[in-house]
Every structure is written in structure tokens, then in C-alpha cells.
Amino acid sequence: xxxxxxxxxxxSNAKSFDDAINSRVLRSRFLASQAQYAESTNELLDILSNFxxxxxxxxxxxxxxxxxxxTQLMLKDITKEKILDxxxxxxxxxxxxxxx
Numbered sequence: 001x002x003x004x005x006x007x008x009x010x011x012s013n014a015k016s017f018d019d020a021i022n023s024r025v026l027r028s029r030f031l032a033s034q035a036q037y038a039e040s041t042n043e044l045l046d047i048l049s050n051f052x053x054x055x056x057x058x059x060x061x062x063x064x065x066x067x068x069x070x071t072q073l074m075l076k077d078i079t080k081e082k083i084l085d086x087x088x089x090x091x092x093x094x095x096x097x098x099x100x
Contacts, residue, residue, distance in 0.1 A: 003030050017050050025100065044100055051097040 007027045014020035024047050031040035045055055056063065089095045 021047065021096065047100055048097055051093045051100075053097050 004027070007023050007030065010023045011020050011027070014023070024043055028040045028043040028047075031037075031043060042057070045057060048055060089098070
């Protein structure tokens with residue numbers, strides 16, 4: 001039995017999206033290990049979409065760069081210590097999205 005078929009069985013028995021998160025992340029990693037990068041990326045984008053985080057499916061390097069630059073400017077004066085001193089995230093969905 002293959003990894004893919006085992007993950008399919010697990011996912012078919014999931015009662016909710018939350019039940020399926022870990023298996024879907026594992027499926028994404030498996031797909032990437034098989035050089036199925038587009039499928040792996042789509043799996044992760046689907047998961048993030050369920051968390052309410054939307055990303056363009058056809059993002060190119062120029063789009064990513066255009067989003068990173070303003071973020072870098074916003075964070076330029078933020079130290080690691082300031083980030084580590086932030087309160088623990090309370091929103092479980094956002095925390096799970098950050099893990100992905």
C-alpha cells in the first residue's frame with residue numbers, strides 16, 4: 001500500500017476539516033517529494049483558504065517580491081526580541097495557518 005493511498009483512506013474518514021489538516025499537510029509534503037510541486041502547492045493553498053488566508057494561485061516572483069518589500073519596511077525596526085515578547089496567538093486557526 002502506498003503513502004498516497006493510505007492518506008486517501010485517512011482523509012476519506014475525516015469527520016471535519018480539522019480532522020484532515022495533518023493528513024493534508026503530509027499529502028502536500030509527499031507530493032513535493034515526488035516532484036509534484038504544483039499539486040503540493042495547491043494542497044497547501046486549499047488548507048490556507050479554509051483558514052481564511054487567501055493567496056493567488058498563480059503568484060509569480062514579481063508578485064511575491066512586491067508583497068515582501070512593504071512587509072520588510074513594516075518590520076525594519078522590529079527586533080527578534082520584540083517578536084518573541086509578543087503575546088501568544090489566541091486564534092487557533094491563525095496559529096495553524098502560521099504553522100503551514
